[in-house]
Amino acid sequence: MIRVCDLMHKGVLYCYPDDSAQVVADMMATNRIRSVAVVDESGEVWGSISMLDLLQLYGKELDKTQAQEIMRPYRIEVDPQWPIEKTIELMKKRRIEHVLIIDPHAGPKRPVGILTDFDIVRYMSHVELGVYEQMLKVPSD
Amino acid sequence: MGHFPRCHVEERVMRLMKRGAITVGEEATVREVAQVMVVNRIGYCVVVNEKHEVVGIISPRSILRAFGVDLDGTKAKDILLPYTITITPSSPLSEAVALMVEKRVDHLVVIADRPGSRAVYGILHGEDLVRAMARNQETKA
Numbered sequence: 001m002i003r004v005c006d007l008m009h010k011g012v013l014y015c016y017p018d019d020s021a022q023v024v025a026d027m028m029a030t031n032r033i034r035s036v037a038v039v040d041e042s043g044e045v046w047g048s049i050s051m052l053d054l055l056q057l058y059g060k061e062l063d064k065t066q067a068q069e070i071m072r073p074y075r076i077e078v079d080p081q082w083p084i085e086k087t088i089e090l091m092k093k094r095r096i097e098h099v100l101i102i103d104p105h106a107g108p109k110r111p112v113g114i115l116t117d118f119d120i121v122r123y124m125s126h127v128e129l130g131v132y133e134q135m136l137k138v139p140s141d
Numbered sequence: 142m143g144h145f146p147r148c149h150v151e152e153r154v155m156r157l158m159k160r161g162a163i164t165v166g167e168e169a170t171v172r173e174v175a176q177v178m179v180v181n182r183i184g185y186c187v188v189v190n191e192k193h194e195v196v197g198i199i200s201p202r203s204i205l206r207a208f209g210v211d212l213d214g215t216k217a218k219d220i221l222l223p224y225t226i227t228i229t230p231s232s233p234l235s236e237a238v239a240l241m242v243e244k245r246v247d248h249l250v251v252i253a254d255r256p257g258s259r260a261v262y263g264i265l266h267g268e269d270l271v272r273a274m275a276r277n278q279e280t281k282a
Contacts, residue, residue, distance in 0.1 A: 020142060025275040034184075034247070043245065051267045052245060058238040058274060088208045097202055117201035124212060133259060134174035 004087050005080035007123055008101050008113035014039045017046055017068035021057055024049055024067055036096050037111050038071045043108040045100055047071035077102045080112065088120055154237050155230035157273055158251050158263040162187045165217055167196055172212040175204050185248040187261055188221045194259035195250055197221030222246070229254045230262060237265055 014037040015023055025038050034051045049071045057065055078087055078099045091099060101113040160230045165174055174186050178201065186199045196218065203220045228237050228249045237249055247267040252258055 022275070028268075029272040029275040051247060051271055052242055054274070055238050055267060055270060056242050059235055062274065085208075088205060091239075092206055092208065095202075103198055113281065117205045118178075120208070121175045121201045121204050122179050124208065125172060125179045 002084045002123065003080065004078060004082045004084060004101060004115055005113070007119045008080065008115040009086060009119070010113045011085055012037045012100060012111040012114050014111070015049075015067050016040070017066065017071070019067045020063050021054060021065040021067065022062040022069060024070075025062055028054065034116070035114070036067075037074075037100055037114070038067050039111070043107070045074050045102070045111050047074045048100060049097070050097065074100060076100075077109075078115070079104065084120075084123065087115065089118065091120070152234045153230065154228060154232045154234055154249075154251060154265055156197075157234065157269045158230060158265045159269070160263045162250065162261045162264045164193075166190075166200075166263060167216065167218040167266075169216065169217045170213050171204060171207050171210075171215045171220060171246050174199055175212070185264065186217075187250055187264070190260065192219045193261070195224045195252060195261055198246070198248065198250055199225045200246065200248070200260045224250060224259075226250075227252065228265065234270070238270060241267060 013027055013031060013033060017038055027036055038046045038048060038050050040046060049067060053070045076099060078101050080101050080103055098114055098116040100111040101115060102109060103112040104114050146154060163177060163181050163183055165177055167190055168186055177186055184201055185276040188196045188199060190196050199221050203222060207215060207220050209265060226240055226244060228251050229252055230251055250261060251259055251263040251265055253262045
């Protein structure tokens with residue numbers, strides 16, 4: 001059985017609630033990611049900001065907006081040991097493109113990873129990354 | 142030498158769009174579409190008909206919704222988001238962003254300015270918009 005921890009990205013990129021939207025935009029642009037978690041000083045998750053949440057500020061002053069103003073409150077807790085099917089059904093039902101993974105052993109509401117819709121597509125495609133790259137490589141001799 | 146008054150020029154889609162797009166035919170299976178996305182590391186796939194006209198777009202979320210059905214028996218045309226949003230290279234970027242946020246899509250298909258044309262001209266990525274937002278703020282500062 002495939003579990004969430006087999007497919008998720010370990011570690012989460014995060015910002016603090018009073019960080020400016022500029023910080024969030026820089027993080028997304030530099031790391032080429034589509035979502036950033038918002039956590040407080042103790043590491044507990046408050047919410048998450050997706051690319052579309054940030055795009056609402058297009059043409060506006062990013063410095064004058066705080067992360068907590070554009071974030072979506074985080075209410076869904078996914079355990080790393082959940083079967084992947086259960087998580088996919090949850091994502092389908094809630095119409096969300098990513099879920100933060102909360103490990104109860106690491107502490108309450110501490111995100112340990114993220115699972116995106118693209119990770120699910122990779123799982124469904126049955127393509128192992130690296131296999132195709134090796135197939136496409138032209139032999140040197 | 143005289144100074145020209147600074148005037149505000151509205152930015153157009155053509156400044157940030159990428160020419161060309163990854164496409165699949167209407168008859169491709171969902172698994173094939175997922176494989177195209179994973180191998181090319183892209184978060185979209187444009188579906189075209191035999192005349193290479195845009196029929197719709199498939200996002201990772203569309204594939205996620207197809208979880209549980211026969212991926213090798215379901216066609217791209219059964220899960221695509223019908224292409225009803227018209228964006229051209231000369232459309233203002235602010236209009237494109239408003240469309241993305243309203244329809245909750247990360248990519249927009251750009252079609253040529255010619256009347257009646259439905260040929261794929263390019264793609265406007267949300268990632269490129271975020272990168273431009275981060276860059277614009279840096280230049281202002």
